[in-house]
Each structure stands twice: as C-alpha cells, then as structure tokens.
Amino acid sequence: MSWYAVHTRSRHEDRVQLGLTQKAYHAFLPKMEVWSKRKDRRKKILIPMFPGYLFVELAALDNSIKVDVLKTFGVVHILGKSPGAEPIPIPDHRIDAIQRIIHSKVEVQQFQYPKVGEPARIIDGPFKGVEGMVLKTDYEKELFVIAVELLQRSISIKLEGFQIARL
Numbered sequence: 001m002s003w004y005a006v007h008t009r010s011r012h013e014d015r016v017q018l019g020l021t022q023k024a025y026h027a028f029l030p031k032m033e034v035w036s037k038r039k040d041r042r043k044k045i046l047i048p049m050f051p052g053y054l055f056v057e058l059a060a061l062d063n064s065i066k067v068d069v070l071k072t073f074g075v076v077h078i079l080g081k082s083p084g085a086e087p088i089p090i091p092d093h094r095i096d097a098i099q100r101i102i103h104s105k106v107e108v109q110q111f112q113y114p115k116v117g118e119p120a121r122i123i124d125g126p127f128k129g130v131e132g133m134v135l136k137t138d139y140e141k142e143l144f145v146i147a148v149e150l151l152q153r154s155i156s157i158k159l160e161g162f163q164i165a166r167l
Contacts, residue, residue: 132147
C-alpha cells in the first residue's frame with residue numbers, strides 16, 4: 001500500500017476526505033490547532049496543515065482506482081512530477097513523521113516569508129506599517145533586507161523574520 005498526495009479545490013479538504021472514506025479509501029488529512037483571528041473573540045480551531053492537499057493510501061494505482069479517486073467531488077488531481085504525469089507515491093516515513101507531529105500536540109506554526117523581489121510590509125519595530133521590496137534574504141538566520149522608498153530615496157533596512165510579512 002502506498003500513499004499519494006491529492007490536490008483538492010480550495011477549502012474542500014474535509015469534503016474530499018469524507019468522499020474518499022465513503023468510497024472505502026484510507027484518507028489522511030493532517031490538521032493543526034491554531035488560534036482563530038476573529039475581531040470579537042479568539043478560540044482554537046483546526047485547520048489543514050497543508051491547505052489544498054490530503055493524503056490517500058491506495059493498494060495499487062491502476063486506471064480504475066485513479067479515475068474513482070479523481071471523480072470524488074473536490075479532487076483536482078493526484079500529484080505527480082507534472083500535471084498529467086504518473087502520480088508519485090510518498091514514502092511511508094514521511095507520512096509517519098507527519099502523523100507523529102499531529103499526535104504529539106506540539107504547537108505548529110507555518111511561516112511564509114517573502115522571497116527576493118516580492119513586496120513586503122514591516123509588522124514590528126520603529127518602521128511598523130512601512131512597505132517595501134525584499135532585496136536579500138537569509139532564511140537560516142531569519143534576516144531580510146528590504147528596500148523602502150522614503151522621500152524619493154531608497155534605504156535598506158535589515159529585519160528579523162518576526163518583523164516582516166508578505167503582502
């Protein structure tokens with residue numbers, strides 16, 4: 001039995017998991033607990049760890065099974081090297097690692113740092129609210145250099161990862 005990643009329509013992960021389970025396939029949708037960002041209250045909610053994706057375990061990936069999975073409401077495609085190519089199985093040790101993270105109840109956070117050339121906003125420090133273009137990144141040290149246009153002059157500011165957000 002091999003695991004495959006299934007790409008779903010936006011925010012249809014739960015419905016796809018239910019549809020695959022009803023078809024007697026073993027589907028795995030890893031979710032993490034986060035604080036909701038509502039204005040009037042805060043509470044913990046479960047969101048998919050990989051938005052738009054879930055995993056399905058299949059004994060053999062012949063044409064009839066592939067078509068059955070693809071006909072499930074909300075499924076876009078089964079991931080392969082390129083769209084339309086043969087799906088690639090995911091190693092069991094990777095699925096086991098994801099399951100261990102989920103069952104450990106450790107707080108997981110996802111970071112989406114801006115890349116070089118992308119616009120970004122400073123969200124902490126004396127330049128909070130200022131927007132600019134990312135010139136240089138060092139993801140290991142979580143350092144970013146951002147160019148800011150002030151009074152028709154460019155200045156660059158060195159920032160740490162918690163001080164910057166993508167636009």
